[in-house]
Amino acid sequence: MYLTITDAAAALRAGQTTSVELTQAAFAVADAHDAELGVYLSRFDETALAAAATADAELAAGIDKGPLHGIPLGVKDIIATDEGETTAQSLILDRAWGAQGDAPVVARLRGAGAVITGKTSTMEYAIGIPDPEKPFPIPRNPWNPEHYPGGSSSGTGGGVAAGMFLGGLGTDTGGSIRFPATNCGVTGLKQTFGRVPKYGCVPLGYSYDHIGPLARSAADCAAMLAVLAGHDPRDATSVDRPVDDYTGGLTGSLAGIRIGVDPLLGHSALTVPELAAVLDGATAELRAAGATVTPIELPLYAELTAATMVGMAAEAYAYHRPDLRTRWDDYGAGTRMAVSAGALIPAGDYVQAQRVRRVGQRKVAELFTEVDLIVTPTSACGGLKLEKLSFDDIIDSLHTQYWNALGNPAMSVPMGFTTDGLPLGMQIIGRPFDEASVLAAGHAYQQRTSWHLRVPDLVAQALAA
């Protein structure tokens, strides 16, 4: 069993494993643990194993499509795929939606030879909390199934942590890639808004949505982003600009890099006491890698967080109002409450949120003249207990929404554990379209630490077997 895309890709080329073996091993873990962890909404065993066999044949014939060739990946079930219907983990979504087949991001992964293993669980429509009264799995944290794995890309985050695939696609409107990344002890990247096309993805907040990778390491995320990035005119917000070399800059050194750190300790009532020390340990490693680390204070933190929550609710409400009117009870309780908040937001207030985003962009751009990267905790605590889970607590615990208001690239990397043994994440943020620097910093950190390679007991057992 291989933990990272990078290692599996090397093993494939060294003849130490095959794509079919990687895919079978991933499905074996799912067979053993998915009933408890709620990672998959649907599995594509037949097509995945056929794609794996094709990848093996191609590699044997000297056809090498790059580091994702033959690698098993999961896809969040709000993104369309050829294999079948998309549910958004909801009774509401018209099952004919997505009939056009693969979203551009999925087509790009397939074009790079990736093996799509299935569709992964989410919060309904990527918002709310799991609803036990609806006929969908409750995602659970592989580190402790009594705790939440984070959302809304719950299945992709939990699946990477559990070894059910080596990487996958999530989406992030207020933190939904970085939240499961921090809770599950894996790496997740929300790239710059517009960098990856989101056509073929069920929307939540049109001007806040991102599709991005979750995997064990920054190097793996770099390999995935290299395939995912690039313009597609079917997404009105897709940006047409050259794609950088994301893997070429992974040197392991941060010499000359200026990093500003805001621990955000006063912003959440859920902050665990050990967070400050864990973050200090992480920033010490950044310093040891050559970076200059200085304290900063993020401007307009509460206001920009509010700008995301207000704007996201308003945009989501516009999409959902027809169904909220006629099928209120078919929505999960948490989802309908979160989305209907948009009915209480006047249009002028929505526009004001957009104006504040512009002010925030200017202020943060000014901050980025003094530093090259910014670091914060991803969340104030580890995964919350499922039995006490509330949407308000989720929102309160996260330090991610700020960056959806601004659009900057932001990545969560594992940086340690709570005293209860739950993972904590460090968030690394860069200038717009400077994903390369974010990934390079994450890689340098992961060259000096092993938090991203720590595995929950169930993976340790699979490795031992």
Added chain:
Amino acid sequence: MDADPAVLVPALLQAAGLTPSQEEVATMIADYPGRAAAIESLYAVREARYEEPDLVFRALL
């Protein structure tokens, strides 16, 4: 905040054609002051007074 959430929230929900349960309406009423305060904080950003929003619209598809 001048308006009474116990009056305003049910009225806005009715205008939107939404039919939450009484318990859900009570939760929304309780949450409303916090949301209203968050929105007020957006208007307190002095630099936004003459800022233009970046709304997506193109004359050509």
